[in-house]
Amino acid sequence: MTESNASVATLMRTLGQQVDAERLRRHVQILAGEPRSRRRAPEAMRRAEAYVADELRAAGWKVDRRPFDVRWRLGSTDRHGNRALPLKLRLHPRLRGANLVADLPGSAPVERPTVVIGAHLDTVDGSPGADDNASGVAVVLEVARLLGRLPTPPAVTLALFDMEELGLIGSRVAAKELSKARRIAGMICLESVGVFSAEPGSQRLPPGFALAFRDAATAVRAKEYQGDFTLVVHRRSSDAAAELWRRAAAEASPALPGITLRDPRPDGPLGVLIGLAVPPVNHLGRSDHASFWNRRIPALMLTGTANFRNAHYHRPTDTPETLDYPRLAAVTLATAVTALHWPCTR
Template identity: 35%
Template structure:
């Protein structure tokens, strides 16, 4: 309903082998039909029976808001924007053939659509100013701050240029603490979202995240409820990304 109210014509993409489960996509057409594509997406499923306010209600809400806020670029953007809402990110489908984002990424690759990159909005709603509130898997603990008041831009090493360009653009547009980095997929947490699926088909991809279990004690628990979220800081992150995408859309490049 919200996507239609913003002028989109959303459609469903079925997940093969999982009846009744769909990805949902809304596309913003560019000024030129031959323009490349940027994908912005989030998974809308939650872990088991948990409320999923942060994981991943926060990312889903952010994707919806970006689609709404950027709808005025329809027919004016110098690249195509695909807003995607993925099913089956959580176990037991995580990193399997039935993961919604892998279905989506494979279809995009099969269509040979030129893709600038994919941005996964994953668990972006929790922040803390307390020292020692942020943790990391080894060896990242030696490199990054121990206060969980920032947003992180992360992905696998194959996407390093895309990550670097995105976090640099965010820092130009938003007065909000941020860190950025890439690491091999074997580093714990680096590939824990839908950006993993796009990396499998050779597309640059990153995750924007509050780092989930490395900061958020309620991750994958029944206590992942809306009252835990910091809506002001979450909104500032989304506003910053709107400014980034809008600037990119004007020039047709990162």
């Protein structure tokens, strides 16, 4: 066993004893009590934001609320419904929102490269968003508690994004601001990570997926289309990080299968243009990690595949009792370990 592998194994044992599925459940229950939207449910969004900020501070993090005011941004609609809306384009004349960014005192995010762990706080209209995306926010909060207990503050930055459902608006702002202010080694995006099913046939694939991504499709087919795994979407720049996350999740208790899927596009604007020409790959950029990819920052998206598994996606029935909290704890553990041991590839 190499020194690095031994360090990961030790960290897995230490953090594995501390991660708490019931805390994750409590976070989701509180956050998913009502829809959260800066435009459609502003009071609920303010309550959710205050809760998240209070939890981060209680875990020892310094929280920076970063308002933004942007004009004429191409995005999407946030109306409810169980279909993905990546092509339902909308030009937003003006949007005002706020992201939350948190660092541990003494972590020196300016002097050394940081790993960003992020999730979006908002929901679509009419959905309480337990899976999409209180599950991701809950993982960020539990990671905050675990890392806040470490003797040496790690170079990890936590981010809660606004207006993801309007077209990644908040994360576009955050990626630009953070990349100008500090060096970013990588980013981990948590997107709809709480729903799992061992039922054969519970997992579907997007149209054209089996042809475009044969290895991942074969892995899903070998499992008889059971939705019991986390999909780890990455690019060449984050190959090693994706494999580290998969191995860590497999060693968690309960063990969580991970299927890695490499987006073949390069980081940067060229990747966006290729996505327009090859529609199946657009599904791989459906969350806030894409804002970091577009700035050539290595990133992972962790997801339960949203509408391709979850029948409650973007519906009023996306409620806390539909989530699997022991497996959400495994997502938390693997995410914390990957952030702390992010491979240096840049």
